[in-house]
Amino acid sequence: GENVEQHPSTLSVQEGDSAVIKCTYSDSASNYFPWYKQELGKGPQLIIDIRSNVGEKKDQRIAVTLNKTAKHFSLHITETQPEDSAVYFCAAYKGYSTLTFGKGTMLLVSP
Amino acid sequence: DSGVTQTPKHLITATGQRVTLRCSPRSGDLSVYWYQQSLDQGLQFLIQYYNGEERAKGNILERFSAQQFPDLHSELNLSSLELGDSALYFCASSAAEAPDTGELFFGEGSRLTVL
Numbered sequence: 439g440e441n442v443e444q445h446p447s448t449l450s451v452q453e454g455d456s457a458v459i460k461c462t463y464s465d466s467a468s469n470y471f472p473w474y475k476q477e478l479g480k481g482p483q484l485i486i487d488i489r490s491n492v493g494e495k496k497d498q499r500i501a502v503t504l505n506k507t508a509k510h511f512s513l514h515i516t517e518t519q520p521e522d523s524a525v526y527f528c529a530a531y532k533g534y535s536t537l538t539f540g541k542g543t544m545l546l547v548s549p
Numbered sequence: 550d551s552g553v554t555q556t557p558k559h560l561i562t563a564t565g566q567r568v569t570l571r572c573s574p575r576s577g578d579l580s581v582y583w584y585q586q587s588l589d590q591g592l593q594f595l596i597q598y599y600n601g602e603e604r605a606k607g608n609i610l611e612r613f614s615a616q617q618f619p620d621l622h623s624e625l626n627l628s629s630l631e632l633g634d635s636a637l638y639f640c641a642s643s644a645a646e647a648p649d650t651g652e653l654f655f656g657e658g659s660r661l662t663v664l
Contacts, residue, residue, distance in 0.1 A: 469649070470648065470649035474655075479657070480657055481551060481639055481641070481655030481656050482592070482655050483551070484652050484653065527592060531647075531648050533647065533649075535605070536597070536605050536607055536648075537594065537653070538594065539592040539594075540591060541590070542592075
């Protein structure tokens with residue numbers, strides 16, 4: 439089955455800095471890659487997603503890039519704010535399969 | 550608030566016991582997913598139901614079972630509990646059958662502690 443590796447497991451940045459979280463996947467047939475944010479005491483929430491026919495997608499301060507050849511995708515958060523502190527999960531999916539999550543990255547943004 | 554309701558929020562029980570976790574999906578959502586979250590394993594997919602039928606199955610133990618009822622709520626039954634079953638169990642719902650055609654909305658989880 440699909441295997442998703444996520445790095446780093448923890449990331450500490452200063453407010454205003456950029457943060458980058460990277461994921462690799464094993465199944466070249468995967469074609470949908472969402473990112474979820476989990477705040478303390480809550481369930482994960484979708485923040486952005488990308489499909490295999492697109493190389494980059496942006497939504498205000500967050501962006502996701504996808505390299506199908508290398509089978510990796512990344513989440514970029516610019517101008518980080520304390521409220522960005524959370525656990526971020528990447529995931530991969532192909533048709534007739536299941537959504538497979540990485541193990542998560544704890545992002546801490548210090549004021 | 551995602552609109553997905555999970556009960557109970559916390560549950561403490563002993564090894565060998567059986568528990569039932571309940572999930573009420575968002576109004577109108579036909580898909581229900583169950584995930585197990587532990588510190589070292591992240592989010593592990595257990596099972597998905599779509600409109601009452603099992604659609605996908607992950608690494609769900611034989612001691613675990615689930616079902617989706619005609620009113621679309623779902624229950625996850627965990628039996629012969631072991632210490633290693635202690636985890637946060639999430640339910641998610643979606644309007645779509647597949648994860649790539651509809652956003653998954655997660656509940657706040659049920660934290661199970663097995664002593």
